[in-house]
Amino acid sequence: MPDSRLFAPLNLGGLTLPNRIVIAPMCQYSADGEGSATDWHTTHLGSLAQSGAGLLILEASAVVPEGRISPDDLGLWSDANEAALVPVLAAIRRWSPMPVGIQLAHAGRKASTKLPWQGGAQLTPREPDGWQTVAPSALTYSPTEHPPVALDAAGLARVKDGFVEAARRADRLGIDLIELHGAHGYLLHQFLSPLSNIREDEYGGSLENRMRFPLEVFDAARAVFSAHKPVGIRVSATDWAPGGWDVEQTIAFAKAIEARGCDYIHVSSAGLTSVQKITAGPGYQVPFARAIKAAVAMPVIAVGMITEPEQAEAIVATGDADAIALARGILFDPRWPWHAAAHLGAKVHAAPQYLRSQPARFKTLFDA
Template sequence: MSQLFSPLTLRGIQFNNRIVVSPMCQYASVDGFASDWHLVHLGSRAVGGAGLIIAEAAAISPEGRITPHDLGLWSDEHIPGLKRITNFLKANGSVPGIQLAHAGRKASHNRPWEGGKAIFPNEAEGWQTVAPSALSFAEGGPVPTALDDEGLHKIRYDFREAAERALEAGFRVVEIHAAHGYLLHQFLSPISNQRTDQYGGSFENRVRFLREIIDDVRAIWPTDFPLFVRISATDWTEGGWTPNDSVALSALLKEQGVDLIDCSSGGNVPHATIPVGPGYQVPFAEQIKREAGIPTGAVGLITSAEQAEEIIASGQADLVLLARESLRDPYFPLHAAHTLGDDRPWPVQYERAKPRG
């Protein structure tokens, strides 16, 4: 058995392999509802053999959406459509997960294929964004409203309520999105957080809001179900969030009951210089796993079976999360198993096509 196809147990959930479909926004929702697109998109990856499938960032509130077309979990009415999907994923051997998110100052944008530009509050489909501080993401962009105590309380409540809906919808892993320049990352980074109250200034203050949300979600998320947090391990910018900050945060989150750190990077600065290349973010997962003593997931240009196997076999991370490669090949796990000489069962409907040599 290859290490990539060895099982992993976190709390009471066993993943039958270490391959994860990373949360990828599809911008295919109307009023936050899951559609047939989501069923086919996520369902095909379950047929393809992924151990864990994390549905895209689900907005905890309408104003937390990146675009007007984001998936949502701010209403009980969203539950049935998602439950249809989780039932299919579980029936086909995958653990269903979902990412809960608030975009903060990066909310209210057009979809990428529509230009991805910010929609100002006075424009059609636009709304007023919020953030730790009244700082635009990009020069000339909309200025968010700095969150007051009432706004902070509402966001904590919205995360907790969304987690309860995720549970009702059948998800077994929930991931809090604190990466890519979205709201919780905005609190972490001194570049975007210039508050002078208990949520700004020192490291301890800047991580406070995320830690409060973790406590809120962990309090209602079953003790036998895992809780993940996605972070940007670095801002790639002087004066920003650093890998050492990420290690320190991860150690704190481990004590709070977080089970795995999903290690991405960037997104909080428009023009950061990022040395993109195969596996360029894997060292962050390795450092956090080693120094904070918590399981990690590796992401970023992981494109081959051999590369994924090496990451797991060498102990750099506990899971590999695939995004673009999963889009290119929904059946990557089945193909990877064949490449690595690890005989995996195929869906009986596809058995006739399974390679035999």
């Protein structure tokens, strides 16, 4: 069997991943109410760190309190938030060599919601645990919601400063990589899309203007994070809605942010509007990654209903993307990389405590 491309190393800036399987950021809604990690994060992340993947990215972490999706979101805006991640990261690193990144985020108009298992409805400022949301423009995600406040100059500065301070905290924590969240209808995506951004100043209107604030946030975060560590971005390649953000605009944005030193782009889609109409299926977002990869030199990560080893191998081997990301699939099967390596005749890292689990028919599977 030819060498697997999925299990070949990949460079993201100055960081070398042992393989091309990325654990995507996945919100856990299990912080302490003030944005700080709990023992759930130690358990959850510790398990994923034993999966054999090439990179683990911590969930979307709010850069300011009002940037949380829910009151129980993880944050990285305070000394307490930073201190709470110290033992979590120490536990991961004690037992796993896997690089660890973090996704920095602001939910914008999609903030202040109930937990998903409580229905996920918006919490208005009048309700307990709710707060006033902010956005590029005073437009709601769906017609029944409480409108956000359009960010003024001071609000824009507060958001940008939040990303800067969170990037500094991530650097102090020894985190290996930062991913900015510019996807799924959250704040940076809201600036990009003409469906959510109808500003009449330098941050709205033309494509150049709508890209301006996300690019400024990238520049500011990149400037304070260690130069040898990668900073990337996750994007939604399309809003799946007429008149919205689309692949052509995403390619223009990808080129612009690559020129500013972005180390990779992680390609998802949707999340901006309640009227989106998604055509989903296995690998349904891979064509977006392929189109973007054809236009840029930086590595491209594909995500979305990638479930089978052969499918993941084909995406990387044919050049549709440089890596694949797993989210719900790796929650369902936290040893997916082990199983993929066995299927593809590759090697994968395993802790010595697990070496006895290696099936006899896969005698060269584990690289302890």
